[in-house]
Amino acid sequence: MATLPVPPQEIRARFGPHLSRSTGMRLDTGLSPDKVVKTHCCFCGQQCGIQLLVKENQVIGFEPWMEFPFNEGKLCPKGIKRYLQDAHPDRLLHAYERDPSAPGGFKPIAYEAAIRRVASEIERLQSQHGHQAFACLSGASLTIEKAYLMGKFARVCLQTPYIDYNGRLCMVSAAAANKKAFGIDRAANPWSDILRAEVVWISGANVAECAPITTDYVWQAREHGAKLIVVDPRITPLGRTCDLFLPLKPGRDVALFNGILHLMIEHDWLDHAFIRDYTVGFDQVAASVKPWTPQRTAQVTGIAERLIRQAAELWGTARTSFLMHARGIEHHSHGVHNCLGAINMVLASGRIGREGCGYATITGQGNGQGGREHGQKCDQLPGARDLDNPEHREHVARVWGIDPDDLPPPGVDVYEIFRKIDAGEVKGLLSICFNPLVSLPDSHFVSRMLDKLEFYVAIDFFLNESAQHADIILPGSLHEEDEGIVTSAEGRVIKINKAVDCPGEAREDWRIIQDIAQALKRPHGFTFASPAEILEELRHASRGGVADYYGITYDKVEREYGVFWPCPAEEHPGTPRLFEPGSWNPVAQGRGPFYFPDGKARFNVAEYTPPAEEPDAEYPVILTTGRVISHFLSGTQTRRIGPLVDHCPEPFVEVHPQLAAKFDLADGDWATVESRRGTCTLKAHVVKTIRPDTVFIPYHWAGEQSANRLTIAAQDPISKIPEYKVCAVRLKKADRQ
Ligand code: SF4
The missing domain is CATH 3.40.50.740 (Rossmann fold)
Structure with a gap:
């Protein structure tokens, strides 16, 4: 038997979530800790260095760890408050x-x-x-x-x-695509290569909220003159300051990547020597993107043709670049093909395996x-x-x-x-x-x-x-x-x-x-x-x-x-940058830098397939889901940390003013979002930073507040990742709860 033993409110009353706050020793600024422990933040894949202050077997605070090279002491709000998960009233002790x-x-x-x-x-x-x-x-x-x-x-x-x-x-869509294209599943570059990129391309990644410290790398690159291209259905915080924002209709990433490659080929913005010496499969991919004219790409992606051409020129003519993506292109029933489309753009440019030339998925989990x-x-x-x-x-x-x-x-x-x-x-x-x-x-x-x-x-x-x-x-x-x-x-x-x-x-x-x-x-x-x-x-x-x-x-x-990693021997220095010319790996055995027997990377045809559930007359709006800066994944930890909950106490539905007007919704109204699988009633945030055909709900909450009551269990056939980023919903104004 695995049913709930008692009603959920009784479980919550006993086991939480209750909120932890700075009290007792944590408020005493004059207290000397028994020890200071150098470790890392657990709340995202950046794994920032942090020092925990410990007194009487309790984490009472933190100090920045300035020497750790990735974040040099910087932390986001989750990192600053992570110490409040320790000695928590909800901690299971038996x-x-x-x-x-x-x-x-x-x-x-x-x-x-x-x-x-x-x-x-x-x-x-x-x-x-x-x-x-x-x-x-x-x-x-x-x-x-x-x-x-x-x-x-x-x-x-x-x-x-x-x-x-x-x-x-x-991350499994990125993992599968990386294995198909490179033979290895790892970010190709250390983040320090971002600083030397002339163009930074970010697709489907709300960097400032989900990988906050990476924002600093992007800003530093921009201070060195880099151009920033952001592709997203929402004008994310980083999108608000970028050079070129492409407001993609959810689920159309591969169409955009194919359209960009089409223009790279048309204008000969290609690294022919790299393609010849280090890759296989280009001709087949080139043939596959021929139909992706700027006009067709614009029609499918919902992005103006002018912006597509600008993006292609910025990307195509750069000498160095760094392309990053995250769940925005990966959480799809064709997530692997989305990632392969991005990788094709990188391989055609030849900008990988060198200083300032990089590609990575931004891993989310700790x-x-x-x-x-x-x-x-x-x-x-x-x-x-x-x-x-x-x-x-x-x-x-x-x-x-x-x-x-x-x-x-x-x-x-x-x-x-x-x-x-x-x-x-x-x-x-x-x-x-x-x-x-x-x-x-x-x-x-x-x-x-x-x-x-x-x-x-x-x-x-x-x-x-x-x-x-x-x-x-x-x-x-x-x-x-x-x-x-x-x-x-x-x-x-x-x-x-x-x-x-x-x-x-x-x-x-x-x-x-x-x-x-x-x-x-x-x-x-x-x-x-x-x-x-x-x-x-x-x-x-x-x-x-x-x-x-x-x-x-x-x-x-x-x-x-x-x-x-890879680090095959104790005296080996490790491998910060993959695929450098002349590098050795156990699969290619010196025949080339990529992890295939011939040492060459693979172009893969990236096919566009519409999302599993498109909007229709009954459910006319696209729902996309994601994260907010204050919470981590299913919220088990962050929904128990008082200051993070203060910052974002409940989920919401982001709606563009044009869409809100159709449903008579004002900012702060309650709205019921309904899909073929369930309903969710949330406060409407009416914002101009989202496409008018799309609504957004963060997914960190449970029960009646859970975005995943609405989402569809369609999965990518290769990676088996679920399609969290697109399903069809309808909206209606709800009575105040
Ligand atoms: S949650 Fe914030 S502080 Fe923690 S690792 Fe991620 S970026 Fe760093």
Whole structure:
């Protein structure tokens, strides 16, 4: 049974979200901390350096960490307030068992009893229905050691193919496109290359709110004379100051990229030598963009032809450039093709693998990069190896001390796992650091599936909305309660340092996973005594792979303020910039800088396909979703931090004045937004900074405020990312709630 034990308001009254504020020791400015811990902010993929001030096992404040090169002490509002998640009144201090008679629907139980119950339920379900009847959902905010352990736990201990992670909802379209074009999934350049770019092109990335410190790099580039092009359905804060803003109709990114490439070819703004020496497939792509005349591109994208021509000329004639994108082009049922279209523009320009010539996706989740490299993806083994590759299976099985034939086959993506719950194939679930009820599309379906589970165990530090459906809750660890490495958006591996001990009965997540393995009497491979021991094994498991971490140690990472992977040996300096001419990699073996046997990058035909659900007479408006600066992902942490909630207490719907007039909506009115899947009533923000055919809702909230009640579960056929950025809705004015 995984239904809510008591009404949601009773759960909220007991487990929150309640708001933390600076009180007690945190207000005493004269207090000397017991220690100052250099670590990183957990609230986005930038992973800014920060120093936490600790007194009596409590984080009481922070200091900037000026020496850390990425952010040099700068922090955004989330980073400044992140210390308020520690010693929080909602912190889970015990294991809990579902009990409708207990306050809030859950009663505390002894940790050991909870572990025994989890093991016996796994044993029961797997002996009755097979190993695949139990699935795991993991998280991209976990350290690399934990992410690695989760992949190993699913395959070796549970022997289930069904594990996937919440990065599936974040960067996987970019990851798949990068693998197709470059053979490797990592930002091609360190952010320092942004400073030397003549043109910075940003597509589908609300940089100032979602990757705030990157804004500083863009501003510095502009101070050096760079031109900034921003493509977005909303005039984002960065868009308000750019040189050229292209107001793209949601879901048409690939049409724009193809149109730009068409003009590059027409005007011969191409690097012929680079295309000849370092790529394959250009002719086919050139033929495919022939129909994308400026007129057709303008008609499909909704961008004036004049602006398209200006953008093409700026991009086409630049000597150096940096193209960045984020979820705005990736969260689509054709997200991979969107990214391939962007990459084609970069390859045709020849501006990659050199100083000031770059390309990157801006990773969103805390360990969004490292979390997608070492085996918690449904089809992946450590070192970015492939689960369906016999040599890769052989290598990892050897490190794990098992027969390769005992490794399960590739599994399915997270949404497909929920469909398997629906089909009765998956009956039990373990989730860690994942709140699918808020973060997956069509959340009514997700809620029904959680209810349908025979057994659900959630590991987390706060009781998130999904965990409210659990039978057992195990109290895991906060970012500052454990150590390990993560990899930032740049590809820089950095060290998270422990600042405080886990409170109460809470445990480090890797201990909990191992305790379950021990209780299942399947301890082989789960006897690590520390994250350092896990990293030691991971180094060998990743060795020789594309994501080679063999040369990475805690000492080296701390000494050098991070190490860019690949780093195949301890004496190797790491690889800040990929694809430099003459560089060596284990796939090309010296034949070229890209990660294919011939060393050449691949042009890929990027096909335009309309979104899965277009507006029509019944649902005439496009809904697009995204983030705000004050909140992080499903809001489990930031909806509990008082000053961040003060700044943005509730979701809203952004509406252009022309659209608002059609529905008689004024700024501040309540509006009901309705899709074929659900409804949401929110305050209208009437703004001129959004296209008149589109509304925007941030997605960090749960229940009746959840944008994902409206979104569609259409997925990209390659990456399986859901189409969060386009669905059809209608609006109506609502009575005040
Ligand atoms: S930019 Fe990201 S990592 Fe840096 S302080 Fe803000 S939320 Fe934290």
